[in-house]
Amino acid sequence: MNIRSGGYLLIERTKRAAYMDAQLIPESVQSASACICEQHPTLDVLWGTSKERKKAYRERLRLSEEAFFKLTEWVEIHQESGDLGYPQTFQTVELAKRLRNRFFSHIELDIIELGLPESYVADFLAEGDEGESLERYGVERLLRHGCGAPVGRLLGYEVLGYENGMFHSYLCNGLEQDFAKQFSFQLNRHGFISTFEEAERYCTYSNQEDVETESVLWLPWAIFEVDV
Template sequence: MDASLVPARLRTASGCLAPIAPDTWALDWARCDEAERVSAATRFGIPPSRLAELIDWVTHRFDKDFLWPNVFLTLEGARDFRATFVPADSDAFILGLALSNEDVDGLPWRTEPDPTVGEVGLHRSLSRGFPPAAGGVRLGSDVLGAELDGTLHSYLCNGLEHVFSRQLGALPNPYGLFDDHALARRCAVYAGRDDVGAEPIPWRAWVLTEYPCHPAQPAPALGS
């Protein structure tokens, strides 16, 4: 990434750039060796001694409020996980994702349930059409592409910060996101062009909201 365009610390829902918990490593039936599970949990300050409890917790909630591969259907579920397993002094944060109605309606349903694979969390969440939960701080819009398995890639995974800056005058804010949602939507359209060379997946502008880890906490301050 170009340090002149991208801040040192980011907010993103792309697992390529940021560790996410829980993820598929937290499901007991997922193909994942013990060392990988321990490493993923340790990055969030979760000791190996609690790994079995965590896996049991996540597995029992799967297809209820925790969805494939790493989506909580509710803010309450995400807060419950963090309060139960992640140390209070961790810098882990809770992000909510949202799409405008226009982008949901026009999204090719690559995330639609496959009888041989099952439903991914993005499809179920978007199909319900719930508005973002209250009580958070909108950080900006991220240009993300959706894979078939429900994972997301940031525009930064494809080195598009240069293209967006040069062709569209789009510069990321201190979170690596775009303050102008309409401009982020134009960036997403641009990313989907064949001549750009980004991954051939549906690109959309997703609004990212950060939520306090406990409902009694104040909303996160911008710039923190």
């Protein structure tokens, strides 16, 4: 099966949320959804007008005012060059490593690579915005221009729905309980769905109109770990 890379995310691993089923979901969770795992840099804060949110973000990152200013400059430079796609998708793993090592070395962050099976790329792009707005979102741009096959180590699959440059996860909707009732649902030791075939079945279920989820196209995304 051919998989096309959709870029890299710099994420904070998080503890299992109270609404997640403790019998099905591990205590430590990785996800491509920013609803679950915070992703860096958080551009809605860096580019926002709220001084309070910027201060809170800077303090949370434990950065000096000077370092925070340099982070903002760094992001602007690489956004303009296209190396960092909106909102926080890195085109290369080298760029993700450089940002992490320069500004976030004191925080434990994971670099994950997104991959979408070639058979789903056309459907994914058809769901995106038309015209120039496609260029705003890094994942869409990378998949459209074909930046090659993933280079990381496959951790498994995550059922994800894409909207306005960000992902919803099946975990956001408590679908692990539905999957367990409908199928033989069990995550692998990395906390992801083991096989593409399983992920496809879960996507088919999630895309049914009578299943209460966000009105997005749920697809089986491959999640890769990058050696650092």
